[in-house]
Amino acid sequence: MKGLDNIQQKLGIKLNGMQEAAMNAILHTNKDILVLSPTGSGKTLAYLLPLTQLLNPDNPQIQAVVIVPGRELALQSSEVLNNMGSGLKAIACYGGRTAMEEHRHTKQVCPHIIFATPGRLNDHLDKNNFNIDNIKFIIIDEFDKCLEMGFQNEMSRIFEKLSHVERHILLSATNAKSIPQFVQMGRTEKVDYLSTEQVPDRVTIYKVKSPVKDKLETLRQLLCDIGNQSSIVFLNYRDSVERTASYLEQNRFTVSAFHGGLEQKQREDALYKFTNKSANILISTDLASRGLDIPDIANIIHYHLPENEDGYIHRVGRTARWDKMGKTFFILGPDEALPDYIDGNMVDYQISEELPEPPKPQxxxxxxxxxxxxxxxxxxxxxxxxxxxxxxxxxxxxxxxxxxxxxxxxxxxxxxxxxxxxxxxxxxxxxxxxxxxx
The missing domain is CATH 3.30.70.330 (RRM (RNA recognition motif) domain)
Incomplete structure (x- = not known):
């Protein structure tokens, strides 16, 4: 087992206040833990670092299960653990491929931690694909999303099957109204680093007027104006993502389209191109608002208004991560107004009259x-x-x-x-x- 100092040195990180507090609570108490902290503050490391000290790499059994709302967060989290070089092994389990394939992979890897979406985890538990006797920890990342009504039945079945688990760790960037009884939270220590600010003051909020209802041309001009910066454009519907991506490609932009209707390989390719700077624009539904750890996103553009305040917070949380600066733009049609829940000083953004060519990716x-x-x-x-x-x-x-x-x-x-x-x-x-x- 590698020491924490060695792992931090390998990753090249210094822990922030939330990570220190979460790690102390997990390592030095036997309580269940509730961690509330803004998007981009490093919650994945906040629970994985102490787990490297609490789990036994010499025991080839599953000792912790991490439940996540989507496959991208499962993949990214397992990659974070594997990059630590702690001696612990992990696999990610999610829909889009056969459970039998994952079962074979599990037998080959002998993971200590499984990162799984609720439905796929239930699938494996129903088929007794895992030995669950050694599982001591259940972690729910993005617990507010995992405990929404759409997941309630899946989650309650998981906790019924894993009722012997000793400790629960819940993490989120927004506070759920309540935690269902079936989660079985016992004596709980709360690590609350949520600010009263809706978004960090490192984010500048801009309002962009579109003269017509169809905002595609305004979006094109805005993207030319902000140049070769990494930007996410958020829309509320899959067909809108496809239409917008097609329009921008026809206008010589290099973009990645990302939504839940794509095949797994298409989604992975889209994210990969955006992450490695082969596309400087990601056109996406709110699927990209959670669980993606992509550094240096400069701009968040709301083509469609967020559906609620939590959606807004998670979208804007993609930029200004850690101590960086960021911008968010609302493109408003002639009949649109900003929702009442949006706080902060708003700046009117004037698109330049003379625009450069569409920016090329690096x-x-x-x-x-x-x-x-x-x-x-x-x-x-x-x-x-x-x-x-x-x-x-x-x-x-x-x-x-x-x-x-x-x-x-x-x-x-x-x-x-x-x-x-x-x-x-x-x-x-x-x-x-x-x-x-x-």
Whole structure:
């Protein structure tokens, strides 16, 4: 088991006040824990760090279950744990693939922690796919979302099956009105770092007037005006996301579309391109308002108004994370007004009369048809792209080596030149597919 200092040094982080308080409560009491803290304040680390000290890596059994509202948060959280190098293993369980496939994967990995959506966790519990006898902790991340009415039946069934669990840890950026009885919270310690501020004062709030009801042209102008910054455009409906993404692509923007109606691979590709700066604009429903840890998002644009105050808080929580600054823009049609729940000083934003061309992303994503199972490493990729592709190390960004393929971000201006140079070349003595992820 690695010590906390070693893990923090590996991650290159210094704990904030909330993380220190949560860690002390989890490590040094036997109580159930309720953590309330703004989006972007590091709640995932606040519970994972103490778990690395409380769970036994030498026991190859599941010792903690983390329940999350969506697959993206499950994947990101398991990746955070795996990056710690603590000796603990994790898997993510969610819909969109067969439970049998996950069951096989679980038997291979022997995880200590499972990150799961409620429905998929119930599926495994119903089939007795896991040994639950060693589970000591249930963590509910984004508990306000997980305990909404749509999840109530699923969640109550989970707690009925895991009634022997010793401790519960609940975390959220907004406070649920009440915690249902079935959660079985015992003596509870509350770590409350929610501010009375609705959004951080590091966020500047702008109002943008659209002269017509259809706001697409105003959005286009705004995105040209703010330039090559990372932006999320929020809409309330899936078909609106598709329509908006299509319009912007026709106008030579590079965007990623993200909503719950997409296939799992499409969603993962969209997020990956946005995260590694191959697309500087994410067009999304409120699915992207929770559970995504993407650094350096400069702008949050409300094409459609948030449906409620909690939705607004979670949307804006994507920017100004930790100690950074951010901006949020409301595009208002002729008959629209801001909801009463929106606090803070509002600034009228005037779009420039002379606009630049649509901004190009910094990076582009390459697909390489080999991965870990082919003995390919990040070092192999860097060496290949520098030697055969003519790139400098500074022109190579994020690299993700999967089992059977690899994604790598490269400088966008150099993309076509790299593709020409590497066609037909061997990587580790084998020819493979190398192409742009579009």
């Amino acid at each position: 990076m582009a994503t390459l697909y390489i048809g080999k991965g870990k199972k082919d003995k390919l490493s990040k070092g192999d990729i860097v060496g290949f792209l520098c030697k055969k592709g003519g790139l400098q190390i500074t022109e190579i960004g994020r690299i993700d080596v999967k089992d059977r393929y690899t994604y790598v971000a490269v400088s966008h201006p150099r993309l076509q030149h790299v593709l020409q140079l590497v066609q037909g070349e061997k990587i580790k003595g084998v020819r493979t597919v190398i192409e742009e992820v579009k």
